[in-house]
Amino acid sequence: MVDDGNGACIIHPRVLDQMRLNDKIVPRCITLTGFNNAIERTSVEITLPVLTGGITLKTTFHIMDQAAIYNAIVGRPWIHLMRAVLSSLYQVIKFPTLWGIFSIHGEQRTSRECYCIAMDSMTTQQNKDKEKEA
Numbered sequence: 001m002v003d004d005g006n007g008a009c010i011i012h013p014r015v016l017d018q019m020r021l022n023d024k025i026v027p028r029c030i031t032l033t034g035f036n037n038a039i040e041r042t043s044v045e046i047t048l049p050v051l052t053g054g055i056t057l058k059t060t061f062h063i064m065d066q067a068a069i070y071n072a073i074v075g076r077p078w079i080h081l082m083r084a085v086l087s088s089l090y091q092v093i094k095f096p097t098l099w100g101i102f103s104i105h106g107e108q109r110t111s112r113e114c115y116c117i118a119m120d121s122m123t124t125q126q127n128k129d130k131e132k133e134a
Contacts, residue, residue, distance in 0.1 A: 006075030008032055011061035015071045016046065024048075030062060040064060050078065053095065053102035057081055069118030 008030075016022055028045045042062040050059045059078050079086065084095035091106030 009059055009061045009074050010064050011072040012068050013063050013065050053097050
């Protein structure tokens with residue numbers, strides 16, 4: 001997910017587990033304010049190469065172990081370094097490359113399907129947690 005209102009790039013630890021990159025994690029404490037004005041603290045981060053449109057950019061992600069429907073969120077640091085322009089209306093990201101302007105188009109149907117799967121998964125997990133408590 002790309003979020004131009006987000007001042008940090010965030011990744012979920014399960015992604016790093018799946019990629020077997022836990023040895024690349026470095027300690028760094030920062031405080032982030034969430035979308036709901038909740039304060040979240042992170043204690044570790046990782047720098048990963050992000051390949052987009054033929055451009056590889058080393059991007060620092062803060063690792064947050066929160067319920068999320070996304071694997072990672074790239075925020076303003078990545079957007080600015082890519083010199084990207086976002087349009088939420090047209091669901092497109094455009095940025096310059098050596099070969100011209102590159103466009104990434106969002107897929108609304110896929111986004112909705114992922115959201116539904118994530119919500120079902122979170123509901124199932126919450127029900128399991130309630131059963132354990134009972």
